[in-house]
Amino acid sequence: MTNRTLYIVVCGAPLASRTADGVQAARANGWDPYVIPTDAAAPWLVDQLDGAPVITGNRTPDQPKRTPPADAVAVVPMTFNTLNAWANGNAYSYPLTTLCASLGARIPTITVPFAKHDLAGHPAWLASLAVLRYAGIKVLDPHDGSTSKVEPVASGTGDQLSAQFRWEWIFANLDRGQEA
Ligand SMILES: Cc1cc2nc3c(=O)[nH]c(=O)nc-3n(C[C@H](O)[C@H](O)[C@H](O)COP(=O)(O)O)c2cc1C
Numbered sequence: 001m002t003n004r005t006l007y008i009v010v011c012g013a014p015l016a017s018r019t020a021d022g023v024q025a026a027r028a029n030g031w032d033p034y035v036i037p038t039d040a041a042a043p044w045l046v047d048q049l050d051g052a053p054v055i056t057g058n059r060t061p062d063q064p065k066r067t068p069p070a071d072a073v074a075v076v077p078m079t080f081n082t083l084n085a086w087a088n089g090n091a092y093s094y095p096l097t098t099l100c101a102s103l104g105a106r107i108p109t110i111t112v113p114f115a116k117h118d119l120a121g122h123p124a125w126l127a128s129l130a131v132l133r134y135a136g137i138k139v140l141d142p143h144d145g146s147t148s149k150v151e152p153v154a155s156g157t158g159d160q161l162s163a164q165f166r167w168e169w170i171f172a173n174l175d176r177g178q179e180a
Contacts, residue, residue, distance in 0.1 A: 004071035006031040006174075007102070008052075009095050012040025013114040014158035015077035015142060018165055019045055022076060023052040025167035029175070034067045038082065038095045058094050072174050073102045076167075077114035077142065080125065087128035103135055110138040110173055112165075113150050120152035138173055145169030 006026050010016045019035060026033035027050075035054045037045055045054075055066050075082070082096065091097040102109055111132065119125065129150065133139055141150045142161055153161055 003027075003030055003032040005068045006033050007067065007070045007073045007098060008033050008035050009073060009075045009078075009082075009099060010035060010037040010041040010045065011075070011077055011079040011082045011095075011114075012038055012042075012044070013077040013079050014044065015112065015114050015162040015165055016041045016044035017159075018162055018167070019076075020049050022074070022167050022170070023050045025171060029171040031072070031171075032068075034070075036095050036098055038079075038093065040079070040081075056094065058097075070102060070107050073099070073107055073109040074170050074174070075099065075109065075111035076170065078111045080113075080115040080119040080122070083111075083113055083115075083128045083132070084124045087131040103132075103137065106136060108138075108174060109136075110140055110170055112140050112142050112170075114142050114158075115152055116155050116158075117152045118155075140169060140173060145172075147173060 008022050010019050023033045033052045035049050035052050059066055085096050086099045089100055091100045129139060138147055139150055140147055142165055143151055145166060
């Protein structure tokens with residue numbers, strides 16, 4: 001059986017340091033992962049993500065497409081910045097263009113918002129989450145994988161929370177979504 005294609009969009013927050021684990025978990029669950037990092041994610045990424053293709057920047061008009069069409073998208077982690085840009089339909093970078101197009105095409109998508117209380121206290125946080133949920137995006141809490149609520153990250157706990165994050169939460173929900 002051919003593997004399904006998964007885009008892993010990675011934003012600039014501590015949980016980005018677990019991307020290599022996401023690549024391995026994706027393969028173990030029958031997905032071919034393509035990593036699409038924002039510029040801000042770069043400091044958290046290791047050089048070799050287990051050989052997964054890492055797609056950065058826009059292709060030139062004469063370049064062929066660099067990825068097959070996605071069967072699903074995982075945004076892990078999703079920053080406050082990307083959350084609001086995506087919900088507003090801003091497509092000013094390759095990751096955001098990918099996210100806006102995937103949402104428009106209703107490709108099954110799951111996202112893990114990762115922001116401290118100060119950013120999450122901004123009213124745009126709740127408004128953008130509501131927009132994404134309304135559009136069918138599954139929102140997963142980084143603390144326990146719950147899809148019914150999402151808690152902000154307590155200051156100073158980002159690295160610890162990232163270490164405890166389980167990528168299996170993502171794949172359990174993606175498979176559930178596809179059976180529905
Ligand atoms: C050490 C460090 C930790 C950060 N942690 C977070 C975070 O947990 N959540 C968040 O939304 N932004 C965090 N930021 C800020 C984002 O990286 C910043 O807003 C960036 O512009 C996001 O860009 P992106 O959405 O394109 O990835 C952090 C920045 C640094 C330098």
